[in-house]
Amino acid sequence: MYIGQTLRNRYKIIKILGSGGFGDTYLAQDIDLPNHPLCVVKRLKRSPDPNILDTCKRLFDREAQVLYRLGNECEQIPKLFAHFEENGEFYLVQEFVDGENLSKEIYPGKQWSESEVVQLLEEILEVFTVIHGKDIIHRDIKPENLMRRHKDGKIVVIDFGAVKEIGTLLINTQGQTIPSVAIGTRIGTSGYMPNEQEAGQPKLCSDIYAIGILAIYALTGVNPRELAKDPRTGEVIWRNQANVSDKMADVITKMVRYHFNDRYHSALDAMDAITSLKPKPPSNKTSTSRREILKTLGWLGTGVGLTVVGGKLLQGNSEPGIESPLNSISSRSESEIKSPETSKNLSLQTFTFETVTVDPKGTITNRRQLDAQYFVEDLGNGITLEMVQIPPGTFTMGSPSKEAERSSNEGPQRQVTVRGFYIGKYTITQAQYEAIMGNNPARFKGAKRPVENVSWDDAVAFCRKLSQKTGRSYRLPSEAEWEYACRAGTTTPFYFGETITTDLVNYDGNHTYGSAPKGVYRKETSEVGKFPPNAFGLYDMHGNVWEWCQDDWYADYKGAPTDGSARLSGNNNQNKLVRGGSWYFSPAYCRSSFRNSNTRDGRYIYNGFRVVL
Known part of the structure; x- marks a missing residue:
């Protein structure tokens, strides 16, 4: 050629x-x-x-x-x-992946810190949970086959070993070649291959061995080909060459054990072990009492047309998949309430909106006219911020085991009680961000488009400056508050029902969920409020941009608080939660329960945020 x-x-x-x-x-x-x-x-x-x-x-x-x-x-x-x-x-x-492989970051003589290697392992194992979830073995994990993509800094896995099976057949024509030889062909790179893979019998945990060797390379700066092995047991000798905690050493040692039965069996198992190395916050199992709920209702005002019994919203005329649909919030056009955060009164107004429900094929089967209350924050120069009132309640957080394309980090499901709060009707727009911060970092320009290309730290800084300007305590939502607000009483994968279409959400329409058809791929953000809202009157909770939450990243909900508060480790955790999917991702990532994380200082053209009071 x-x-x-x-x-x-x-x-x-x-x-x-x-x-x-x-x-x-x-x-x-x-x-x-x-x-x-x-x-x-x-x-x-x-x-x-x-x-x-x-x-x-x-x-x-x-x-x-x-x-x-x-x-x-x-x-x-x-x-x-x-x-x-x-x-x-x-x-x-x-x-084509525009980036550089990890040989530019991991090389002889350079030693990474323990925290840096933990972060690297999380990034790699996150991808391999998908690969191993399909029972696929890569067989050639090494720095050269792991790319750091320039546009977002994420790890991209390339060069799957099965392609080399064909290549081995093509060049191995000396002597007899039969189809079975291809299946057991020795494929991989010296130093990264465990014994069973060298024998032509790779397993999922063979990849775990290679990832563990990669971690040892980063910690020690010693090329894997030069690592010594115990002549009696075959175990890798490395602990004396790295400055790591005993817990970290135990995890990596288990990843590279000589016999495959002694290793973590898959990427998911290894990911759980790596995540366990991070300090855990104290478990908060205190649920909101009926007294507290009634007290909350007192400051929410008498205009709320809901009943709360035992922390659950009750409302008639329910539809399938909806625990507590909000058919009406207030018949009053305006009410005065006093926020617990400030001595200033909030002037609540009512807006009317239409929600839709779809069937499994994405066809709209029902339309409803609903009301919600909100107040308007004046940011100056004609720029305003609309904050919608969210009532208190209890909901089931996470996804059921049978939900299509769910991840294990979406469980275990549990009941979470959330106190009432206010949240932005839309994600923060570029006009709003510029009014507070004085700059506009977004790639896809437009005053009414969501601001993106902002880090978690940028979003927190915005909340701090907004609070200083208004005299009210704004912040990012907790993960529980975000999912509660997104679901708006529904239990289906999306607040529209069993699926979504690109007529309802901005996502990569080349991909589908369930029985819905393919749609358009816009390849950029859209203006906020373009698509129908959920039953709380919130727009774009699915798609458009990922939304930063307060919480640190944890691989599941074990030990997570059940009172709606954020889950924080207290050690300046670098990985923070994002929710909701975006224009760049497939519809499965837009599900109400889907969880993802990014480094707190990462700026991506698909990450934005909305604020809570």
Whole structure:
């Protein structure tokens, strides 16, 4: 293949990126699409033995299906755009990842701190929970196959080992070759391969071994090929070369144990162990008493058209999947209440809105006219902030085990009681952010678009300045408050019902949830309030931008508070919660229960926030 060649009248070769014993990798342009985006073409060399061509085809097709599936389900795995065979050679066309591999960060002589390695392991294992969840083994984890993507700093996993099965068949034509050889082929990199993988019998925990070796490399600065092993037991000798806590050492040692039965069995198990290294906050199991709820109702005002019994909202005319739909909040157009946060009175007004419910195919089956109360905060120069009143109540937080595409970190489900509060009708817009902070960091400009490209620290700074300006204590929502506000009484995956469509939410419409059809992929944010709200009158809780929450990241809800408060470790945790999905992600990420995290100082073009009083 030569520079300038065009495959299938579509993929124009620009330059060679690398060459190996079984094939070459090229940078190419997709000239069939606007702006000719970059892509990667992998060519597997032609076999000199025609007898193994059928076997190669079967392996090639199987691998392509695996890559299609993974790339569509995880944005940290390159998408596979095409695969085809021409003249006995096989081609894969994949998404181009603009970034650098971890060999630029992990190399001989450089030693990382324990906290840095914990963070790295969390990033890597998060991706591998998806991969291992599909019973797929990578088999070649090393710094060169882990990319740090420039646009968001996330780890992207590349170069899956099964592709090399085909390459091994193509070059291994000396002697007899049979299909079974391909399945047990020794694939991997010396130093990162455990004994069972070297014997051609890899398992999920073989990947865990490689990830553990990578962690040892980062901690010690010693190349894995130079790590000593106990001649009697085969165990890696590394502890005396790293300055880490005993707990950290125990976890990594278990990751790299000689016998696979002694290791963590999958990425999810290893992730739980890594997460356990972080200090846990004291468990707060105190639920809100009826006395406290009634006291809360006192400051919410007499205009609230709801009944609270035992902490639960009661309202008639319920629909399937709705615990406590808010059919009416007030018949009064305005009321005066006194906030517990300040001596200033809040002038509540009422607004009317329409909510919709969809069936599993995304067809709207019901429309309802509802009311909600809110107050307006004047930010100056004609810029205002609308804060919607959310009543107190108890809800089931997390997702049921049978919810499609759920993650284990969405459980265990539990009852959480939330006190009343106010939350932004919309995510903070660029106009609002600029009115308070004096700058606009957003990539997708527009006064009514949500501000993005803001870190958790930026969002907290905004709340602090807003509080100083208004005399009221604004903050980010706790994770529990966010999910309670998002669900608005529903128990379905989305507040619209069992699925969503791009007519209702801004997400990547190339992907679907349930039986809904594909839709548009806008590739950018949209103005706030463009899509229908939920039953509390809140807009864009699904999609558009991820929303920062107060909480530190924890891998599940074990030990989490049940009073609606934020879960904080108290040690300046670097990983913070984001909720709601965004324009860039698939609909499964937009579910009411879906949880994700980013580093607190990370600025991403799909992260924004809304505020709570």
